[in-house]
Amino acid sequence: MSSEGVRFEASEEFARRMDAEDPLRHFRDEFLFPLHHGEQSIYLVGNSLGLQPRKAKPYVVEALEDWEKLGVEGHFAARHSWMPYHELLTEQTARLVGAQPLEVVVMNTLSVNLHLMMVSFYQPTRERSKILMEAGAFPSDQYAVASQVRFHGYSPERDILRLTPRSGEETLRTEDILETIERHGREIALVMLGNVNYLTGQAFDMAAITRAAHRHGCRVGFDLAHGAGNLLLSLHDTGPDFAVWCSYKYLNGGPGTLGGVFVHERHARNNALPRFEGWWGHNKQTRFQMGPDFDSIPGAEGWQLSNPPIFQMAALRASMELFDRATMPALRRKSDLLTGYLEFLLDRLPPGFVRIITPRDPKQRGAHLSLRFSKEPRKLLEKLTAQGVVCDFRSPDIIRAAPAPLYNSFLDVYRFAGVLEGHARD
Ligand SMILES: Cc1ncc(COP(=O)(O)O)c(C=O)c1O
Numbered sequence: 491m492s493s494e495g496v497r498f499e500a501s502e503e504f505a506r507r508m509d510a511e512d513p514l515r516h517f518r519d520e521f522l523f524p525l526h527h528g529e530q531s532i533y534l535v536g537n538s539l540g541l542q543p544r545k546a547k548p549y550v551v552e553a554l555e556d557w558e559k560l561g562v563e564g565h566f567a568a569r570h571s572w573m574p575y576h577e578l579l580t581e582q583t584a585r586l587v588g589a590q591p592l593e594v595v596v597m598n599t600l601s602v603n604l605h606l607m608m609v610s611f612y613q614p615t616r617e618r619s620k621i622l623m624e625a626g627a628f629p630s631d632q633y634a635v636a637s638q639v640r641f642h643g644y645s646p647e648r649d650i651l652r653l654t655p656r657s658g659e660e661t662l663r664t665e666d667i668l669e670t671i672e673r674h675g676r677e678i679a680l681v682m683l684g685n686v687n688y689l690t691g692q693a694f695d696m697a698a699i700t701r702a703a704h705r706h707g708c709r710v711g712f713d714l715a716h717g718a719g720n721l722l723l724s725l726h727d728t729g730p731d732f733a734v735w736c737s738y739k740y741l742n743g744g745p746g747t748l749g750g751v752f753v754h755e756r757h758a759r760n761n762a763l764p765r766f767e768g769w770w771g772h773n774k775q776t777r778f779q780m781g782p783d784f785d786s787i788p789g790a791e792g793w794q795l796s797n798p799p800i801f802q803m804a805a806l807r808a809s810m811e812l813f814d815r816a817t818m819p820a821l822r823r824k825s826d827l828l829t830g831y832l833e834f835l836l837d838r839l840p841p842g843f844v845r846i847i848t849p850r851d852p853k854q855r856g857a858h859l860s861l862r863f864s865k866e867p868r869k870l871l872e873k874l875t876a877q878g879v880v881c882d883f884r885s886p887d888i889i890r891a892a893p894a895p896l897y898n899s900f901l902d903v904y905r906f907a908g909v910l911e912g913h914a915r916d
Contacts (some may be wrong), residue, residue: 496508496827496830498830498831498834498835500834500835500838500904500907501904502901502904504900504904505831505899505900505901505903505904506900506901508827508831508900509899509900509901512824512899512900513820514816514820514821514824514895514896515899517812517815517816517896517897518896518897518898518899519544520543520544520545520812520897521541521542521543521544521742521896521897522541522542522543522544523541523897524880526877526878527878529878531878531879531880532878532879532880532902532905532906532909533880533897533898533902534879534880534881534891534892534893534894534898534902534906535880535881535882535890535892536739536740536742536857536892536893536894536896536897536898537688537716537720537739537740537857537858537882537890537892537894538739538882538890538892539738539739539745540719540738540739540740540741540742540743540809540894541742541894541897542742542744542805543742543805543808543809543812544808545808545811546744546804546805546808546809549804549805549807549808550801550804550805552569552570552804553568553570553572553800553801553804554801556568556569570804572797572800575798575800575803576595576596576597576794576798576803578803578807579596579803579806579807579810580594580595580596582810582811582813582814583595583596583750583810585814585818586718586719586723586741586810586813586814586818587714587718587723587725587733587735587750587752588722588723588724588725588726588727588728589725589726589752590726590755592755592758592788592789592790593725593726593752593753593754593755593758593789593790594750594751594752594790595750595751595789595790595791595793595794596737596748596749596750596751596798596803596806597748597749597750597751597770597793597794597795597796597798598748598749598751598795599736599746599747599748599749600630600713600715600734600735600736600749601630601631601634602749603734603749603750603751604630604631604634604711604713604734605634605638606751606765606766606793606795607711607732607734607751607753607793608634608635608638608680608682608711609638609764609765609766610732610753610757610763610764610765610793611680611709611711611731611732611763612638612642612679612680612709613679613709613764614639614642614644614649614679615679617676617677618676618677618678618679618707618708619639619642619644619649619677619679620649620650620651620674620677620678620679620680621635621638621639621649621650621651621678621679621680621681621682622651622653622670622671622674622678622680622681622682622683622703622708623635623650623651623652623653623681623682623683624652624653624662624683624684624687625652625653625654626654626687626689626690627683627684627687627713628684628688628713628715631682631684631713635650635682636650651670651674651678653666653667653670653683660690660847661687661690661692661847661848661849661854662692662694664694664695664698664699667683667694667695667699668698668699668702671699671702671703671706671708672702672706675702675703675705675706675707675708676706676707678703678706678708679708679709680708680709680710680711681699681703681708681709681710681711682710682711682712682713683699683712683713684712684713684714684715684716684717685712685713685714685716685717685721685723685733686714686716686717686720686721686855686856686858687716688715688716688884689860689884689888690847690848690860691716691847691848691849691855691856691858691859691860691890692848692849692854692855693717693721693849693853693854693855693856694854696712696723696728696730697728697729700728700729700730701729704729709731710729710730710731711730711731711732711733711734712730712732712733712734713733713734713735714733714734714735714750715735715736715739716739716740716856716858717735717856718735718736718737718739718740718741718750719739719740719741719742719813719818719821719896720739720740720825720856720857720858721822721856722818722819722822723818725752725754726754726755729754730752730754731753731754731756731757732751732752732753732754732757733751733752734749734750734751734752735749735750736748736749736750737749737750737806737809740857740894740896741806741809741810741813742808742809742812742896743802743805743806743809744802744805744806747802747805747806748798748799748802748803748806751790751793752790753789753790753793755789758788758789758790758792759788761786765786765792765793766795767784767786767795768794768795768796769795769796769797770791770794770795770796770797770798771784771786771787771791771792771793771794771795772784772785772786772787773785773786773787774787812896813896816895816896821895821896822895824895825856825857825893825894825895826852827900828857828893828895828898828900828903829852829855829856829857829858829859829893830852831900831903831904832859832891832893832903832906832907833846833850833859835903835904835907836859836861836907836910838907839907839910839911839914840911840914840915842864843863843864843865843910843913843914844861844862844863844864844910844914845861845862845863846859846860846861847860847861847862847888848860857892857893857894857895858890858891858892859890859891859892860884860888860889860890861888861889861890861891862887862888862889863887863889865913867883867887867888867889868883870889870913871883871889873913874909874910874913877909879905879906879909891906
């Protein structure tokens with residue numbers, strides 16, 4: 491078996507050789523791993539909460555010290571002044587998701603941003619009232635979508651179209667998504683999909699979906715919670731109207747930290763769009779004149795409501811600098827190999843022990859593999875945890891394992907498979 495022309499081998503020596511040849515191997519040292527009996531744990535939940543970058547603490551401490559010494563003057567006189575602090579993340583975020591700087595902003599959290607985007611991009615009419623989403627979308631997205639539909643006086647039962655896999659299949663077929671858009675396009679106000687499904691790990695063809703939806707006059711938005719920092723994205727060229735994501739998974743920004751928003755350039759100066767407004771979205775030159783009328787900053791920044799939380803942004807800066815140094819194309823290359831290696835080793839475990847439900851095609855997935863085991867998954871997870879392996883469980887019966895290319899090694903993957911092999915045989 492091979493991935494990208496590499497012939498995988500099921501041996502520790504091979505895993506170590508892959509690590510020695512990995513051009514990104516030094517990034518592992520930039521992160522703090524939870525310890526298990528004094529050793530780094532095998533941390534495979536970067537798809538849930540990424541690890542702490544070493545520089546997160548000094549960056550947060552810098553902001554705390556500036557606050558201590560400067561008080562309110564820190565807005566202008568801090569080492570990184572707080573007034574334009576969020577702009578420190580703009581260029582890096584734009585590179586991360588393949589956008590223009592004008593198109594991105596870091597603010598709020600994912601579900602909040604999804605609501606803000608739907609305020610602007612879900613404008614149902616009697617003829618075009620529906621939202622197309624995955625039946626298996628993350629629950630918060632389902633609640634957000636249903637409540638928006640109700641807010642406009644429509645009915646979630648009638649106005650949410652839910653994509654389900656064919657009977658006997660675990661994941662959606664692109665052709666079925668496109669066919670649904672062809673069939674219902676004229677009734678759909680908004681196509682709102684993930685780009686990597688949280689449960690199955692399936693990645694969707696964002697470009698084909700966006701093209702089809704726009705051809706039918708629908709608006710398109712993506713939830714990139716499991717895609718940002720994982721997949722190679724080119725949001726500007728792909729062309730959805732908006733995208734939202736969180737920064738605590740692959741982006742290692744820390745628990746509950748800020749989300750990101752993309753609004754396509756075509757909407758940058760469209761003041762006819764409905765939106766919820768706040769003072770941080772107001773023209774920076776006149777913000778402090780404190781006038782009563784809102785004058786939007788062009789682009790995604792215009793959707794900001796509040797002045798941003800500096801400590802959270804400080805921690806996120808530490809990780810975004812690493813992404814910028816590593817670059818997404820290089821991370822994606824390594825990720826394909828790491829996850830391909832995990833797949834290769836899982837396929838060698840005793841028959842019937844584990845089934846991979848994530849698509850086998852590397853183009854239809856990111857880092858994570860979703861696994862169904864013949865043994866009771868919660869008990870298995872407990873045993874793995876006791877052995878220093880950190881994965882996660884998602885109801886009803888899935889264990890997810892995500893080698894994150896910024897800090898996981900081929901040896902992590904090899905050791906994980908070794909621990910599983912022990913359980914396959916007991
Ligand atoms: C796909 C997806 N959407 C939405 C959310 C909710 O994110 P938040 O709690 O930041 O609003 C998550 C959280 O894990 C998620 O995985």
